[in-house]
Amino acid sequence: MIEARGISKRFVKMPDLAARIAGRLGADVHEETVHALDGVNIDIARGEVVGLVGESGCGKSTFGRIVAGIMEPTEGAILYRGRDLKTLQGAEAREAALQVQMIFQDPFASLNPRMRVEDIVGEAPLLHGIVAKRERSEYIDATMRRVGLDPTFKRRYPHQFSGGQRQRIGIARALAVKPEFLVCDEAVAALDVSIQAQVLNLFMDLRQDLDLTYLFISHDLSVVEHISDRVVIMYLGRVVESSPTEPLFAEPNHPYTKALLAGAPTLDARRRIYEPVRGEIPSPLDPPTGCHFHPRCRHAMARCREEAPALKEVAPGRHSACHLNDS
Ligand SMILES: Nc1ncnc2c1ncn2[C@@H]1O[C@H](COP(=O)(O)OP(=O)(O)OP(=O)(O)O)[C@@H](O)[C@H]1O
Ligand code: SF4
Numbered sequence: 001m002i003e004a005r006g007i008s009k010r011f012v013k014m015p016d017l018a019a020r021i022a023g024r025l026g027a028d029v030h031e032e033t034v035h036a037l038d039g040v041n042i043d044i045a046r047g048e049v050v051g052l053v054g055e056s057g058c059g060k061s062t063f064g065r066i067v068a069g070i071m072e073p074t075e076g077a078i079l080y081r082g083r084d085l086k087t088l089q090g091a092e093a094r095e096a097a098l099q100v101q102m103i104f105q106d107p108f109a110s111l112n113p114r115m116r117v118e119d120i121v122g123e124a125p126l127l128h129g130i131v132a133k134r135e136r137s138e139y140i141d142a143t144m145r146r147v148g149l150d151p152t153f154k155r156r157y158p159h160q161f162s163g164g165q166r167q168r169i170g171i172a173r174a175l176a177v178k179p180e181f182l183v184c185d186e187a188v189a190a191l192d193v194s195i196q197a198q199v200l201n202l203f204m205d206l207r208q209d210l211d212l213t214y215l216f217i218s219h220d221l222s223v224v225e226h227i228s229d230r231v232v233i234m235y236l237g238r239v240v241e242s243s244p245t246e247p248l249f250a251e252p253n254h255p256y257t258k259a260l261l262a263g264a265p266t267l268d269a270r271r272r273i274y275e276p277v278r279g280e281i282p283s284p285l286d287p288p289t290g291c292h293f294h295p296r297c298r299h300a301m302a303r304c305r306e307e308a309p310a311l312k313e314v315a316p317g318r319h320s321a322c323h324l325n326d327s
């Protein structure tokens with residue numbers, strides 16, 4: 001359904017006011033480039049749930065926005081059903097834009113506080129001719145029920161709902177335009193653990209019932225473990241490992257994946273606690289040479305500082321980018 005081909009994204013950071021003043025006083029000030037994504041290839045098959053994981057700032061949201069078509073890559077292309085999103089025009093472009101919807105972390109920030117739920121959910125389908133005016137009310141009720149919301153509350157405003165219910169409103173709004181692919185960016189991160197489980201279950205039910213495909217972005221491995229068929233691990237703008245979920249958790253290949261997975265055992269075996277990886281995340285303004293992970297890797301060799309490892313198949317359907325796989 002989705003093929004991301006060699007996606008790179010660079011943000012040029014202009015000097016801010018303080019820096020410009022410093023520059024006028026003789027300091028060496030110049031614009032800086034953030035390397036948010038560097039040659040990312042990810043394919044997502046129809047019906048598949050792909051989890052995208054990595055530490056803060058590794059480029060997950062940037063990739064999600066590019067896949068959803070709301071941000072342009074600096075290099076590379078997104079093929080949607082085999083066709084480059086950039087080349088679509090007119091009705092085709094509008095249709096693709098509806099087919100791919102994004103769900104964000106903070107439902108409060110992404111819902112208009114002055115709109116009633118019925119308008120939040122019902123606006124886009126009416127605008128795009130998905131429902132006729134006289135069917136609108138019934139359609140809103142059905143969509144609300146679909147995500148576990150009581151339609152008798154449809155005249156209320158977002159602040160009158162709990163966090164979990166607000167996320168359901170966000171999901172209802174996305175579903176209302178009948179998408180086939182959802183990019184969920186930290187969609188449960190802001191919720192309490194018990195509510196997280198309920199919303200994750202909703203995502204899984206919707207997938208079954210509506211035949212949806214997901215890119216599920218999370219910094220939390222325990223979230224993607226339960227929902228994903230395949231997990232892609234990113235580090236500083238590059239994919240370091242990609243694997244079906246079970247073997248990834250049972251036998252991670254990449255030292256970074258291993259570090260992410262090495263968490264403290266808990267009394268409750270159902271919920272592992274993952275600890276932060278040792279060492280600091282390097283700046284994407286000036287990424288390390290060779291393998292980006294080498295300053296934090298226990299196995300780093302001379303070669304790792306010079307040569308970036310390519311993603312290679314290490315087992316059927318499993319890819320990893322580490323020089324250890326060559327020895
Ligand atoms: N619009 C922008 N302008 C400049 N830099 C940006 C912009 N958006 C993202 N970045 C930078 O690109 C890098 C990747 O950011 P991104 O938000 O994609 O990371 P992330 O993996 O989603 O992080 P988090 O887990 O914190 O959400 C970061 O260094 C970020 O500061
Ligand atoms: S390539 Fe080298 S530094 Fe990078 S993860 Fe593998 S062993 Fe570690």
Ligand SMILES: [Mg+2]
Binds near residue numbers: 060061062185
């Ligand atoms: Mg993000």
